[in-house]
Amino acid sequence: MKSRREFLSLKALQDKIINEGKVLSGDVLKVDSFLNHQIDPQLMQAIGQEFAELYKDAGLTKILTIESSGIAPAVMAGLILGIPVVFARKSKSVTLTDNFYTTEVYSFTKKITSTLTVSKDYVKEDDVILIIDDFLANGEAAKGLLDIVKQAGATTSGIGIVIEKGFQPGGKLLREQGYRVDSLAIVSSLESGKVQFA
């Protein structure tokens, strides 16, 4: 049953990427129709079920993601696992007080460095954390979240990714460092504007 469900959700995700994804300028894959601007809630539920199934025995206490595109898949996984989701903010909000973990993250897509902030109230030493994000490319965002978990003295159980760009170094790097990385779709190439999977 597990393999059947995995197959179904991975297939639906791959179909969406092929049918609706747009390849821009070299290595940018735009999936604004179901993940990064418009959101397909049914697909997010299937993705959440997948992560929940993969980590059901991991003793997770919390999911950590980044605003904005990580929120939908993370909340669906959190709903099924029955645990809270924390999203790192990309810049300080005036309604947050000075009680944060912060870390710098460089976005190769946007060519900007931003500061991730997570309140010390919501990631604690005894937390067992699943990191969820929409994309894994160079691994900058994941490294930022890992750094926050480390600052808190908490445990990272794994990293759940919706779409990994397998031709960029992030996934390899994180796996070599010993992290469990589960990517639901791994794109092996965007050459000639065509999406190919690993």
Place this chain on the structure above:
Amino acid sequence: MKSRREFLSLKALQDKIINEGKVLSGDVLKVDSFLNHQIDPQLMQAIGQEFAELYKDAGLTKILTIESSGIAPAVMAGLILGIPVVFARKSKSVTLTDNFYTTEVYSFTKKITSTLTVSKDYVKEDDVILIIDDFLANGEAAKGLLDIVKQAGATTSGIGIVIEKGFQPGGKLLREQGYRVDSLAIVSSLESGKVQFA
């Protein structure tokens, strides 16, 4: 059954606000433990069910919200209603091309003006839209989203709000303009740091 479910989710939301909400400097209500930083997926599901029940006969085709805190309740409502969610971005992303509706929104809490952008691909003339947002205070964000729907020539069916600050003018203003506004919790006062409901 409808009134029973409404009662249950409103009660859970009010309890959360009373038990976990923090009143800051006059009129800021911080609900970072379940909505604006950490997210309670079960509560988001109850909120989504509430919006879905209220708008089940409205012929909705799409939900429109704003990143980041509107996403979780909007996606839960979209899941139950079986319709997509679009979140307005607060600043342009390099992966979006020049095909937007834009509008300026002033945040009294953050004291900044930001530009909301929504792709013309995802809000169309024949769309019937439910706007969902986390807070309604002065109504700036809602007015921005209404403006985008108007630019698209689409129809706004209503505005679903998780927490309305009834002592600020947004709700009254929108209702006077003839909009249907459904707020799941209406805070009537934050005086002396104490949350009171309407």
